[in-house]
Amino acid sequence: MAASAGGGDVLPLVAMLVVQVGYAGMNIIAKLAMDDGMDPFVFVAYRQLFATFAISPFAYFLERKTRPRITKKILLWIFLCSLFGASINLVLYFTGLKNTTATIACAIGNTLPVFTFLLAVLFRLESVGIKSRSGQAKVLGTLLCVGGAMLLSFYHGHKLDLGKSGIKWKYLQVTSEKTKSYAKINFVSGPLVLLASTISWSLWFIVQAKLSKEFSAPYTSTALICFMASIECFVVAACTQHKAAKWSLASHIRLTASLYTAIVSSAVNFCLMSWTINRKGPLYVSVFSPLLLIMVAVLSWALLNEQLFVGTAVGSFLIILGLYTVLWGKKKESKATSEEETKKESKAMSEEDTIEGSSEEDIKTTHKEQPNQGLELV
Secondary structure (H helix, E strand, C coil), rough: CCHHHHHHHHHHHHHHHHHHHHHHHHHHHHHHHCCCCCCCCHHHHHHHHHHHHHHHHHHHHHCCCCCCCCCHHHHHHHHHHHHHHHHHHHHHHHHHCCCCCCCHHHHHHHHHHHHHHHHHHCCCCCCCCCCHHHHHHHHHHHHHHEEEEEEEECCCCCCCCCCCCCCHHHHHHHHHHHHHCCCCCCCCCCHHHHHHHHHHHHHHHHHHHHHHHCCCCCHHHHHHHHHHHHHHHHHHHHHHHCCCHCCCCCCCHHHHHHHHHHHHHHHHHHHHHHHHHHCCCHHHCCCCCCHHHHHHHHHHHHHHCCCCEEEHHHHHHHHHHHHHHHHHHHHHHHHHHHHHHHHHHHHHHHHHHHHHHHHHHHHHHHHHHHHHHHHCCC
């Protein structure tokens, strides 16, 4: 029993570590593709097209017997998911990544639970509960995350002297001169675009929650979302990018980034996260988000020679602190809700037992009284 319990804890841990490593690689490779001059719309269009082919086999083999009927209403929900979660979100994310560093992009990505909470309150899907400790924790965590994001956007500060990694990446040395004309860092517009991406992603969470209740086939819905998003981005990119060079995948980094983000980030990570959520719940998955920031910061410093500034470090710390504060509040709230539901169920069961007991007593009393009534009638 102990061994099986240990295995039940180790496998989800390993799965989430693999997920974070996969996403860390995505940020580094995508940053190189953006610095190589790849258009975000073109990049997302290729990524979602490749992701459709990568996820479709899972949808066919795992859900062909259990897939619910796809109605017009379901298609509308899938379209909204593709718009907010797979098109607008990713285009804004890679546009922001193009104009800032991979570390800042990951740091702002950790504000996702906060914006999801704010939108859920706005749409009256969740209450604040400011009088409870869980509600106060969520509000405090929200303020910390927003403050950290604003600090990342508007405060640069002094450069932190971390030295040089000593790792010589041949590809980076060869392409450094080529990408110099494309790579532009804007510490204001980049983070603000990333914040807009996070808000779009939060909207996707709300719409996805509606879709999941009515269409319980996650692989099929994901394949359709990726397919619709690829069409949306191809149409927009075709209207804005007329040069064939913008669509070319002859560059190794562009092809690698498109395939990697589709196969690893969309297909493999989605499967691993879905499996982990089923085993441990969504809160367990959220706890690992700050680990991605650390991985990307180390890889960016080691491979991309990225500089770290005081504003980036302090802002990232505030975001992580705020994230864990919100998660703690959500955990307390879920625990309180489950305890309340348990009390209601036990109360209902005790009332049923009382009713059944009183009914049995009434029946016995009736049986005892019936002979006496018969004698009186005689």
